[in-house]
Amino acid sequence: MNRATKLRPSTSEMNYFPDEVIEHIFDFVASHRDRNSISLVNKSWHKIERYSRRQVFIGNCYAISPERLIRRFPCLRSLTLKGKPHFADFNLVPHEWGGFLHPWIDALAKGGVKLEELRLKRMVVSDESLELLSRSFVGFKSLVLVSCDGFTTDGLASIAANCRNLRELDLQENEIDDHRGQWLNCFPDTCTTLVSLNFACLKGEINLSALERLVARSPNLKSLKVNRAVPLDALTRLMSCCASQLVDLGVGCYENNEPEPESFAKLLFAIAKCTSLRSLSGFSEVGPLCLTAFIPISANLTSLNLSYAAEIQGNHLIKFVHFCKRLQRLWILDSIGDKGLEVVASSCKELQELRVFPSDLHDEEDNNNTAVTEVGLVAISAGCPKLHSILYFCKQMTNAALITVAKNCPNFIRFRLCILEPNKPDHITSQSLDEGFGAIVQACKGLRRLSVSGLLTDKVFLYIGMYAEQLEMLSIAFAGDTDKGMLDVLNGCKKLRKLEIRDSPFGNAALLADVGKYETMRSLWMSSCEVTLGGCKRLARNAPWLNVEIINENESGRMERNEEDEREKVDRLYLYRTVVGTRKDAPPCVTIL
Amino acid sequence: MEICNSYSSSSVDSTNPSPSEYSVNLSLSLTFPSTSPQRARKQDWPPIKPRLRDTLKGRRRLLQRDYDTCLFVKVYMEGVPIGRKLDLSTFSGYESLLENLSHMFNTSIICGNHRDRKHHVLTYQDTDGDWMMVGDIPWEMFLETVRRLKITKPERC
Numbered sequence: 001m002n003r004a005t006k007l008r009p010s011t012s013e014m015n016y017f018p019d020e021v022i023e024h025i026f027d028f029v030a031s032h033r034d035r036n037s038i039s040l041v042n043k044s045w046h047k048i049e050r051y052s053r054r055q056v057f058i059g060n061c062y063a064i065s066p067e068r069l070i071r072r073f074p075c076l077r078s079l080t081l082k083g084k085p086h087f088a089d090f091n092l093v094p095h096e097w098g099g100f101l102h103p104w105i106d107a108l109a110k111g112g113v114k115l116e117e118l119r120l121k122r123m124v125v126s127d128e129s130l131e132l133l134s135r136s137f138v139g140f141k142s143l144v145l146v147s148c149d150g151f152t153t154d155g156l157a158s159i160a161a162n163c164r165n166l167r168e169l170d171l172q173e174n175e176i177d178d179h180r181g182q183w184l185n186c187f188p189d190t191c192t193t194l195v196s197l198n199f200a201c202l203k204g205e206i207n208l209s210a211l212e213r214l215v216a217r218s219p220n221l222k223s224l225k226v227n228r229a230v231p232l233d234a235l236t237r238l239m240s241c242c243a244s245q246l247v248d249l250g251v252g253c254y255e256n257n258e259p260e261p262e263s264f265a266k267l268l269f270a271i272a273k274c275t276s277l278r279s280l281s282g283f284s285e286v287g288p289l290c291l292t293a294f295i296p297i298s299a300n301l302t303s304l305n306l307s308y309a310a311e312i313q314g315n316h317l318i319k320f321v322h323f324c325k326r327l328q329r330l331w332i333l334d335s336i337g338d339k340g341l342e343v344v345a346s347s348c349k350e351l352q353e354l355r356v357f358p359s360d361l362h363d364e365e366d367n368n369n370t371a372v373t374e375v376g377l378v379a380i381s382a383g384c385p386k387l388h389s390i391l392y393f394c395k396q397m398t399n400a401a402l403i404t405v406a407k408n409c410p411n412f413i414r415f416r417l418c419i420l421e422p423n424k425p426d427h428i429t430s431q432s433l434d435e436g437f438g439a440i441v442q443a444c445k446g447l448r449r450l451s452v453s454g455l456l457t458d459k460v461f462l463y464i465g466m467y468a469e470q471l472e473m474l475s476i477a478f479a480g481d482t483d484k485g486m487l488d489v490l491n492g493c494k495k496l497r498k499l500e501i502r503d504s505p506f507g508n509a510a511l512l513a514d515v516g517k518y519e520t521m522r523s524l525w526m527s528s529c530e531v532t533l534g535g536c537k538r539l540a541r542n543a544p545w546l547n548v549e550i551i552n553e554n555e556s557g558r559m560e561r562n563e564e565d566e567r568e569k570v571d572r573l574y575l576y577r578t579v580v581g582t583r584k585d586a587p588p589c590v591t592i593l
Numbered sequence: 594m595e596i597c598n599s600y601s602s603s604s605v606d607s608t609n610p611s612p613s614e615y616s617v618n619l620s621l622s623l624t625f626p627s628t629s630p631q632r633a634r635k636q637d638w639p640p641i642k643p644r645l646r647d648t649l650k651g652r653r654r655l656l657q658r659d660y661d662t663c664l665f666v667k668v669y670m671e672g673v674p675i676g677r678k679l680d681l682s683t684f685s686g687y688e689s690l691l692e693n694l695s696h697m698f699n700t701s702i703i704c705g706n707h708r709d710r711k712h713h714v715l716t717y718q719d720t721d722g723d724w725m726m727v728g729d730i731p732w733e734m735f736l737e738t739v740r741r742l743k744i745t746k747p748e749r750c
Contacts, residue, residue, distance in 0.1 A: 087640075088641075089640070089642050090636075090637045090640045090641070090642075091636050091637045091643070092637050145644070172640055173643075173644050177724060201644060209616070284648055285651075298683070307645060308644075308645070308648050310648050310649055310651075310652040312653065356648075357645060358639055358641065359649060359652075360649075361639070361646070361650075363647055393639060393641075418639060418640060420639050450674070477638075477640070
């Protein structure tokens with residue numbers, strides 16, 4: 001072997017190391033994609049990687065079966081599963097569509113997997129599944145449920161009672177049937193391991209003394225987010241209990257009137273002790289005084305979520321945000337106004353992620369000066385150099401503003417703009433917003449996620465196809481003129497994984513042009529578009545490795561076979577690649593072609 | 594969904610109508626989603642999650658709640674060039690306002706009804722730009738209409 005070969009390491013040389021060494025090296029590779037790549041190098045690496053994989057991420061629970069997953073990764077400890085498509089968040093997917101957790105728990109339990117962490121998004125979770133989960137995995141530590149439904153507080157009671165080593169119970173935005181039971185009481189006295197407890201989305205009453213006792217015996221508790229049933233006095237006591245270690249606090253609901261001076265003083269005292277607090281959220285049904293109470297520690301905050309603080313007027317929001325000099329993440333309602341965003345731009349120089357949500361859904365309030373416009377967006381882009389993710393709901397936009405934003409912030413990874421009125425043009429020039437979004441995709445070379453809105457022609461999709469090279473997820477609503485728009489996206493965006501389209505005139509020609517493209521993507525959603533049943537059937541025939549699902553308007557009955565009209569427009573189409581073929585758990589309203 | 598189905602079943606040329614055609618065809622009762630009652634019922638636009646939607650629906654009209662309105666107005670004493678600023682939302686009524694002003698300006702100030710030659714009188718400028726005597730209308734209404742305050746010399750009124 002000559003010198004040159006010796007100096008250049010190759011995999012064949014690496015195979016002279018024992019498996020344990022290679023495995024140890026793999027331990028440093030955390031990202032799922034990198035691990036997937038490693039497993040493709042050769043058979044030996046595939047095997048080592050399989051047995052050493054601890055964390056698995058499944059972006060679509062129907063892409064693979066639990067049994068196959070466990071066969072491949074028998075030593076997995078942490079599983080992330082996603083169920084319903086994204087537009088399910090906006091009532092576009094029937095509840096019973098699918099994404100059931102139970103078969104997964106069943107298989108994991110039978111397969112003897114030593115599961116420790118489970119993260120679920122948009123899955124249907126039943127009390128039975130939670131009970132089975134709680135009894136099957138001795139070392140179970142962490143349960144995170146995001147936008148799930150199908151369970152009640154009884155299921156939470158099983159988790160509390162049986163998971164002896166529970167560290168994290170994080171419930172985000174779930175629809176939970178609250179039986180107002182005593183689930184908090186079900187944590188045994190011996191349970192002292194809690195690090196994170198979030199039940200902000202629960203709607204009902206809870207046992208306050210049970211909560212207080214639980215917090216008192218949890219010396220490691222760093223994150224506590226309570227629901228609206230925890231009044232001021234109780235919250236103050238809770239905070240006093242774990243003030244010094246609290247990093248993340250979600251505030252519940254105070255009394256509607258201003259608090260008693262004495263109670264308020266106690267709250268201020270407790271807040272002053274929260275020197276480690278970095279993240280603050282909640283404040284639904286809370287008056288402004290209780291937000292101002294947190295000003296003394298506001299300079300330490302890196303994350304602030306006031307998107308539920310619907311009762312606090314803009315001026316109070318502005319006053320608070322002004323003090324948050326270290327803020328990296330801000331979620332807020334548009335009642336902060338353009339003026340408020342200008343304050344954010346001048347005060348929050350570390351800001352990385354901003355979400356501005358609409359506060360007035362039906363144009364009830366005539367206060368046009370309290371909503372946000374392109375002015376606020378431009379101010380933020382100019383003032384916050386580290387900004388990389390934005391979700392912005394607004395009433396109006398201009399191309400000029402978007403072009404300026406693109407110039408100010410070429411580092412955007414996520415850019416989601418939602419103009420509340422569909423098809424709304426540039427409010428100054430009355431033109432489409434093609435040029436504005438075109439500027440964004442051209443300048444932001446690292447853009448991975450994009451949502452477009454307003455009046456848009458096929459041109460914007462030409463730009464997206466041409467420039468958005470790193471784009472992985474695209475959301476389209478009420479946009480485009482012809483199939484060419486969708487075709488430009490499918491042909492141009494090589495890294496596209498998820499495409500979701502609603503109310504846009506794209507049809508069969510675009511859907512069928514490149515069937516192979518869908519093998520490179522996780523999923524495609526099209527609702528209220530121009531695709532027909534015939535087109536979908538043709539697609540399903542040509543791509544057996546895809547599940548092509550039609551979700552019908554009429555949720556009660558399957559389509560009558562002999563009455564099908566191939567020219568009938570499809571209400572909702574959802575297709576995704578899968579290695580396990582047609583699923584067996586689809587409800588009547590879903591037809592899989 | 595009902596609205597979009599009506600697009601396709603109307604007599605408009607169904608091959609890719611452009612947005613401008615939608616706006617022209619209002620006579621065929623095609624309406625834009627955000628303002629239509631059907632869309633509001635469907636609750637699928639704007640694209641926000643159910644918890645936020647519920648929070649906003651349950652929200653009381655902020656305009657009706659006066660304790661969280663910050664209402665700073667300028668206050669001038671006649672003859673004194675430099676004015677003060679006062680947050681009217683911190684007062685419960687005319688009495689506490691007068692008490693506070695009297696203390697602030699170190700003189701006795703009264704409302705219109707009991708005026709005499711000795712005391713200053715409190716007046717205000719309303720949203721129409723007119724100068725009025727303070728005290729005639731209910732306190733809550735006063736808060737809605739007041740723009741600035743002036744403490745006038747007794748003889749003026």
